[in-house]
Every structure is written in structure tokens, then in C-alpha cells.
Amino acid sequence: MTAEEAQNLYRSFVDHDPASAIQVVERVRASGVTQDALFDTLYVPAMAFLGGAWAAGEIDEMAFTQAAVVAEQVGSFVMPSAARRDTGVTLVAGTMHRDHHAIGRTIVVATLKEAGYRVNDLGDDVRPSDFLERIEQTGARIVLVFAEMMATARAVVRVREMLLANGRDDVVVLVGGGPFVADAALARDVGANGVIGGAESALKLVARAARDLAASAEDGS
Amino acid sequence: MTAAASMTIATAEDLARRGVVGAAVAACHEALAIDDRDARVHALIAHLMLEGDFYDEAIAAATRAIETDPDCSPAYLALGLAYDRRGGMWDQSVLVWHELAEVEPDLVTAHVQLGEAFAAAAFEEEALESWQRALELDPTEARATYNLAIASLKREGMALALPLFRKAGELDPSQDELFFALAGAAEDVPPPADPAEVGPTREVRCAAALASLRAEDLFGAADFVRLVLDEDADDAEALALAAYAYLKQQAYNEAMACSLKALSVAPTLPTALYSLGVVYARRPGLDRHAARVFITLARQAGAHALVHVLLAESLLGLQRYEQAGKAYRSAVRLDPACVRARFGLAAAHLTAGRHAEAQWEISRAAYYDTKRQGLFWRLYDAYAAGGERP
Numbered sequence: 001m002t003a004e005e006a007q008n009l010y011r012s013f014v015d016h017d018p019a020s021a022i023q024v025v026e027r028v029r030a031s032g033v034t035q036d037a038l039f040d041t042l043y044v045p046a047m048a049f050l051g052g053a054w055a056a057g058e059i060d061e062m063a064f065t066q067a068a069v070v071a072e073q074v075g076s077f078v079m080p081s082a083a084r085r086d087t088g089v090t091l092v093a094g095t096m097h098r099d100h101h102a103i104g105r106t107i108v109v110a111t112l113k114e115a116g117y118r119v120n121d122l123g124d125d126v127r128p129s130d131f132l133e134r135i136e137q138t139g140a141r142i143v144l145v146f147a148e149m150m151a152t153a154r155a156v157v158r159v160r161e162m163l164l165a166n167g168r169d170d171v172v173v174l175v176g177g178g179p180f181v182a183d184a185a186l187a188r189d190v191g192a193n194g195v196i197g198g199a200e201s202a203l204k205l206v207a208r209a210a211r212d213l214a215a216s217a218e219d220g221s
Numbered sequence: 222m223t224a225a226a227s228m229t230i231a232t233a234e235d236l237a238r239r240g241v242v243g244a245a246v247a248a249c250h251e252a253l254a255i256d257d258r259d260a261r262v263h264a265l266i267a268h269l270m271l272e273g274d275f276y277d278e279a280i281a282a283a284t285r286a287i288e289t290d291p292d293c294s295p296a297y298l299a300l301g302l303a304y305d306r307r308g309g310m311w312d313q314s315v316l317v318w319h320e321l322a323e324v325e326p327d328l329v330t331a332h333v334q335l336g337e338a339f340a341a342a343a344f345e346e347e348a349l350e351s352w353q354r355a356l357e358l359d360p361t362e363a364r365a366t367y368n369l370a371i372a373s374l375k376r377e378g379m380a381l382a383l384p385l386f387r388k389a390g391e392l393d394p395s396q397d398e399l400f401f402a403l404a405g406a407a408e409d410v411p412p413p414a415d416p417a418e419v420g421p422t423r424e425v426r427c428a429a430a431l432a433s434l435r436a437e438d439l440f441g442a443a444d445f446v447r448l449v450l451d452e453d454a455d456d457a458e459a460l461a462l463a464a465y466a467y468l469k470q471q472a473y474n475e476a477m478a479c480s481l482k483a484l485s486v487a488p489t490l491p492t493a494l495y496s497l498g499v500v501y502a503r504r505p506g507l508d509r510h511a512a513r514v515f516i517t518l519a520r521q522a523g524a525h526a527l528v529h530v531l532l533a534e535s536l537l538g539l540q541r542y543e544q545a546g547k548a549y550r551s552a553v554r555l556d557p558a559c560v561r562a563r564f565g566l567a568a569a570h571l572t573a574g575r576h577a578e579a580q581w582e583i584s585r586a587a588y589y590d591t592k593r594q595g596l597f598w599r600l601y602d603a604y605a606a607g608g609e610r611p
């Protein structure tokens with residue numbers, strides 16, 4: 001059926017009929033083809049038909065160009081979604097008090113946001129009490145604490161202490177920065193649950209932490 | 222200057238240009254024995270020392286050249302590169318590039334290098350200003366754009382940096398060369414002077430289309446492609462040539478249509494894969510499709526460094542930074558002078574918090590880029606022509 005609809009879509013391109021092209025797209029979508037699959041199953045074969053028609057001389061240069069314009073108009077209806085879906089997981093991130101190194105945190109935070117996480121970025125020079133306050137405000141259960149100097153890395157323990165003192169032992173603390181990457185024992189000493197080695201590592205660790213938290217919430221209910 | 226000194230310098234220059242480093246250095250010292258106040262010779266020694274990775278010696282010789290003549294621009298270039306490659310001398314490096322920008326205000330590379338020195342010294346705003354200045358002088362300066370991409374990555378993350386990486390890539394003429402290499406085009410074939418004289422066979426017409434494309438005669442190429450397709454509408458190679466011609470006109474849907482048709486006939490045709498991958502890479506949301514196409518292309522034409530770069534860039538868009546780093550490393554292995562791969566690898570390092578490695582890749586890119594441009598010799602020749610001491 002989709003092959004037939006691809007032919008219909010191609011005909012709509014050649015007939016310079018965007019309304020009919022969109023109807024084809026909607027029909028195929030209604031038949032159960034997901035947004036992410038529309039491009040490959042419908043648009044790509046229709047475009048191949050179009051290229052073939054031009055090559056065979058069935059349509060001239062002008063018709064080819066006009067058909068391409070209609071294809072452009074329809075493109076946004078079949079493109080896979082560029083933005084990733086909202087995960088619904090809230091995170092708090094920041095660089096420790098007296099530490100102004102921002103690059104690593106910025107890249108990790110941007111990557112997580114792009115992946116659909118709701119990230120509250122507190123910036124750099126963040127006091128432990130500010131982490132706690134934002135966790136309470138947002139209901140976040142994962143906090144990312146960055147430190148690029150030994151002294152500030154050791155001070156991350158104060159974040160964990162403050163969480164415990166306020167009965168928030170359910171919060172996952174992930175740490176990032178050179179001192180933690182160089183010495184995994186340091187992360188354990190400050191009470192961290194994991195070490196972020198970079199942006200991709202952050203994606204993996206946060207996904208795992210979110211999964212574990214969701215599983216423990218289900219067990220508890 | 223005596224005739225003997227002139228002749229010795231000429232010998233040293235000739236040896237240096239031919240890369241005969243040891244003999245060139247010996248000839249330079251011979252020239253200095255006659256006249257040790259010739260800035261040109263000291264600059265030449267600095268360049269030769271830099272070529273051999275003797276940074277301290279290069280710094281000493283370049284400094285001597287500048288002391289002898291503060292307008293000796295090739296010496297500033299050698300000194301700045303030596304500071305950058307030695308590492309840990311960013312303050313001196315900033316001063317040197319600033320001086321070179323003063324001595325040669327229209328020298329784009331001086332502003333690019335000054336920006337890199339500022340960035341290494343954590344003066345981000347000043348770095349941005351320098352790269353903007355470079356782009357004012359030459360809007361097609363790829364390295365300034367790569368540096369802006371790295372700066373954007375540091376400030377805003379990959380999603381905003383990636384379009385800049387791609388823009389810089391488009392400024393890089395080597396991407397066009399990749400297509401011609403994939404098509405097996407000979408470099409020295411001119412486009413046909415008279416299309417009517419092109420032979421009637423498919424091979425001759427395809428070759429003429431390719432030569433016309435290389436000469437950027439897109440309409441001429443289209444005429445030859447049409448002749449081939451009129452005889453066989455399923456000729457995948459001709460369709461791929463048409464796709465590239467459309468790509469060059471930024472007619473992306475036409476390029477997509479032609480390359481998809483070509484691939485329906487020949488699913489692994491490298492030229493068609495190239496055009497389709499580039500079209501996909503330029504469309505938001507199609508990074509996964511671009512990666513799939515470039516993976517296939519890498520299997521077909523993995524000996525080309527730029528194929529791995531294109532794959533890596535699509536992987537960056539998918540947040541697969543570690544895999545992107547691997548693809549960039551493959552590119553650097555194949556072509557250590559690939560500036561685009563060096564900057565991409567720097568970006569991949571930054572996503573993993575490896576700042577020192579990122580900085581190293583950027584400095585290697587600077588080294589290869591200035592070498593590719595033959596910048597030292599351009600400055601040297603201009604200085605030698607106009608800088609005759611009284």
C-alpha cells in the first residue's frame with residue numbers, strides 16, 4: 001500500500017499539488033506509519049520516482065524544479081522530529097562553589113537538554129545549599145556536580161552531607177571534572193553515585209539513574 | 222650585500238624550499254659567517270628549525286631576526302608557530318601574533334592565530350574578536366570558522382556548534398575534491414572547448430560532464446549528462462553527476478531525487494552516496510540518515526579521509542561523540558594535514574573533557590594549515606623582495 005502511496009505522492013509533486021501531497025502523507029500516517037518512518041517509507045521512494053521521471057525525460061527541467069518545490073513544502077510533514085522527546089526527567093546541574101570552570105558543564109548540560117532532559121543549570125560557583133534549594137523546588141532526584149580543582153572536588157562531599165541532613169538520601173549525585181576522572185576513589189569519598197566522563201558518558205549515566213529511580217518508585221508503590 | 226653572501230643565501234633558500242634541511246642550515250650558517258645581521262637568514266633558520274621540531278632553536282633564531290629587523294614578517298610567523306607548538310607560552314604567543322597582525326594587517330592567518338593564542342590563554346572575548354576580524358578580511362576563512370565552532374561548543378554545546386562545523390566544511394574546497402576523487406576524475410583534464418566535438422560514446426560524455434563540473438560549468442555538464450540519460454535513463458553514474466550539479470546549485474531536492482534514483486540502480490555507487498549524504502546532512506532531523514549513508518560510503522571508499530570526517534560530523538549530530546572521535550581519528554590517520562578532521566577531533570575531545578588533547582589538535586591544525594598555504598614562503602618572498610636592507 002505504501003508503494004502505491006509513494007507513487008501517489010510523486011504524482012502530486014509532478015502535478016504541483018501540495019494539498020493532495022499532504023493528503024497522501026496524512027493517509028499514510030493514519031494507516032499507522034510513525035512520523036519517524038514516513039520519510040523512509042513514503043518520501044524517499046517518491047523522490048526516487050521523481051528522479052527517474054526526470055532521467056527518462058518524462059518531465060522536463062522546469063517541471064522537475066516545480067515538483068522539487070512541492071516536495072520541499074511537503075518535506076516538513078515527513079521529516080523525523082529533530083528535537084528529541086521530553087523524557088520528563090528533571091536534573092539539577094552546577095559547578096561547585098569557588099570553581100569557575102564552565103566548559104565541561106556547559107557541553108554536558110547542552111547535550112542532556114538536547115536529549116530531552118529538563119536541566120536546571122545553576123551555572124558555576126554554586127553553594128551546596130543552592131543545589132539543595134533547587135532540588136526541593138523542582139523535585140529533581142538527580143544532581144550533577146562539577147569541579148575542576150582538587151579543593152572544590154573534595155568540597156562536593158558537602159553537597160551529599162547537606163542532602164542527607166535534609167532527609168534527601170534518595171537523590172542521585174553524579175560528579176564530573178578532571179579530579180574525579182583521574183581518581184575514581186575521590187568520587188566515592190565525596191559520596192557520589194557515579195562519575196561523568198564527558199557528554200556521552202553523562203547521557204548513559206543519567207539514563208541509567210533515571211531508569212533505576214523509576215524502577216525503585218514502581219517497587220515502592 | 223656581497224655577491225658571495227647573496228649566492229650563499231640563494232643556495233640556502235633553494236635547499237630549504239626543496240626540504241634539504243641539514244644542508245640548508247649549513248648554508249645559512251655559512252651566510253651568517255659573511256654577514257650575521259641579515260634578518261632573512263635568521264628567519265630561514267627559524268623556519269628550518271621549526272620544520273625539524275627544534276622549537277627552542279627556532280625561537281632563538283626568529284627572535285634574532287626580529288631584533289635585527291622588527292619588520293621581518295616571516296620571523297614573526299616562525300616565532301608564533303614555535304611558541305604555539307612548544308606549548309605553555311601563550312602570553313608570548315599573543316604578543317607575537319599581535320605584532321604580525323600589525324606588520325601585516327591584511328594577513329588573515331595572523332588574526333586567526335592571534336585568536337587561537339587568546340583562546341589558549343582563556344581570553345575568550347578577544348579570541349572571538351580576532352576570528353571575526355579574520356572573517357571580515359576573508360569570509361571564506363575556514364579555520365576562523367572552525368575556531369568559532371569550537372568556541373560555540375564551549376559556550377552553547379554541540380547543537381549550535383555543529384552548523385558552524387558544517388559551514389566551515391563547505392568553505393573547504395577539499396570536499397569538492399572528494400567528489401571528483403570518488404568519480405575517478407583526472408585532475409588535469411580541461412572541460413571540452415567545443416561540446417559539439419565531444420565523441421558520441423557514454424564514457425566520453427561522462428568524462429566531459431565530469432571535467433565541466435570540475436570547471437564549475439554546471440550547465441555544460443548538464444548537457445552532457447542529458448545526452449547520456451537520453452540513451453539510458455538508468456545510467457547511475459550520469460544520475461550521480463546530475464545530483465552533484467544540483468547540489469552545487471543548492472537545489473537539494475533535485476539532488477536528492479537524482480541520487481536516490483541512482484542508488485536504486487546501483488546501491489553502493491560512491492558518487493551518489495556522497496551527494497545523498499551531503500543533502501541529508503544539511504537537513505535538520507536527518508543526521509541518522511546521513512550517518513547511514515556515510516557508513517556505506519566509508520565501506521566503499523574508506524581510503525579517503527574526508528569520508529570519515531563526513532561520517533563523524535553526522536555522528537556528532539546524533540550525540541555519538543565517542544564514535545565520532547573514532548571516525549575523526551581514522552581521518553587523521555589517513556591525512557594528518559586534514560584541518561577539518563583535527564578541529565572535529567578537538568570537538569570530540571572537548572565533549573569528553575579532554576581539553577589538553579583538544580588544544581593539541583587545534584595547534585596541529587594550525588601547523589598543517591600554514592604549511593598547506595605555504596605561508597612562510599609567501600611572507601619570506603615578499604620580505605626578500607621589499608625588505609632589502611640599506
